[in-house]
Amino acid sequence: MDPGRLTQAGACEWHIEPTGKMNVPAVLYADEELIRGMDDKVFEQASNVAMLPGIVRASYAMPDAHWGYGFPIGGVAAFDAAAGGVVSGGGVGFDISCGVRSMLTNIDADRIRAHQRELADALFEKVPAGVGSTSAIHLTDEGLDEMLAGGAEWAVRSGWGEMRDLDRIEERGRMRGGNPGYISPRAHKRQRHEMGTLGSGNHYLEVQQVTEIHDAEAARGFGLSPEHIVVTIHCGSRGLGHQIGTEFLAEMAAEAPKQGIDLPERELACARLDSDLGKRYLGAMWAGINCALANREIIGHFAREVFAQVFPDAELDLLYDVSHNTCKIEWHAVDGVEKDLFIHRKGATRAFGPGHDDLPAALKPFGQPVLIGGSMGTGSHILAGTATSEAKAFSSACHGAGRRMSRHQALKNWKGRQVVDDLAERGIIVRSHTSRGIAEEAPGAYKDVDAVVDAAEKAGLARKVARLVPLICIKG
């Protein structure tokens, strides 16, 4: 994207002033180099979101923004139901509540290295990963409905997880308002055998080591120290979420004109918040969030079982669990007036600042942990929400590195075996059922995650706390 098309409002803040049908400006948070590397489609899609009815303040794009489906990936937008606002299926995406959780371990790096292959093999054996994988958990229709209403709380009740985890999950592990009655039999069927599975593509389970601490106080508060070993899981609501997204996007695309919504592009399909379709989607999508929360809780439980098998004294404590594909009702101040808004975050992480009421007491002084996945070769980051993130983008930050190269091109550039061998030489063990999948996910296919988090920090969206590198990567 040519920065000349934008009005620069700070080192890492750029505006697209409202023109034509835009109701509000679009605001892009990134440094100049990231802006130059962004697809022009981000400009177009962020501007299109600004045209939707009931949008509040601005349409935002995070530093890792790229071309998405209607919304840019890395898009954030708030809608006011009282002002005719909408909920957009594309503003949540196909992988509802895809997200990241990080668990702190009490095992040091030397012990991990001494058992690295054994641990990698045991995790690969225990955690179902890749296309066509199923877990040993098979749910009936009644069981699925309980899971869809209960989220991680249901998983803990069912024996997969610890009660203490719930405090460290957004919404305390259960999204209120999730309505299994709005989920189709086909979505049910897609999920029946998929609980506790990682999925494929960019999903993973990693054993990571903290290599840099940027904010000592927040790191202490989060329980992170240099050399600390963390288990991080990236996955979402599996087939159920995909099916909900597919069905409602088609319905929204067909009904939007009847609701008097002038769609700049069909992928921006949406429905009025107060319409029957809007309410059904919200109920189904919030149930989809519960599916993702339950799924990550179960996989976290599997990780605990494997660690206990390899290290009998192992303890894994959940640092936090964040979702980066959601639409949630949140309380935000706009022009001095506090109101309930429907905040869409598509490829963006919530980033509540210090003192926010939704944070558990232990995290409140430091702000919400913001968990950022990189690639399997470069590393990941843990950030913290800041006091300024509320005013900047309704308390939101980036979610990952973002691809710099298509899967097609990555396949031309790398072979899976070569990627695995190169990473092994650097002390990173990768396990996957597909060598083509590894080639598509090669570290070189991703943008520089460090540049993304640097820009997020400079923009005031979140502050850097720690950087981590993987020692083991189980690829989906």
Next chain:
Amino acid sequence: MAKTSLAEACWEHFPHGADIGVRGHGATMAEAFEAAALAATAVLTPPEGVRAERSVAIDVTGADPELLLVNFLNAIVYEMAAERMIFARFHVRIDGLRLTGEARGETIDRMRHEPAVEIKGATLTMAKVAEERPGEWIAQCVVDV
């Protein structure tokens, strides 16, 4: 973006950011749809390595040709996910805005097919169904993986 021949079908992938574009060519709209479905199958594994052991029936509608294509591909995605199927060939008939037909394939064998990535859904992004020249149809869209 090399085109790949499989019997009379002709399909290709085209790059799209984090995801993959699928495109089918054919002498008729139905043939282009069949080829686009093969392109979607090839996102997981080369269709040449898939056996046509059993079939599933497909019956979808769409408000226009692009939505019909997206709904057709999503019906296949559903069968792949819910029935653990992978497909080798498709035979469809299009009457107006209704598509009926069958997809032939087999249960996914993770060792033999080594599927690379699953499709979450077919999207309207870059969706296009058109007769570009007389007797030369294309059907394409981006699939989210």
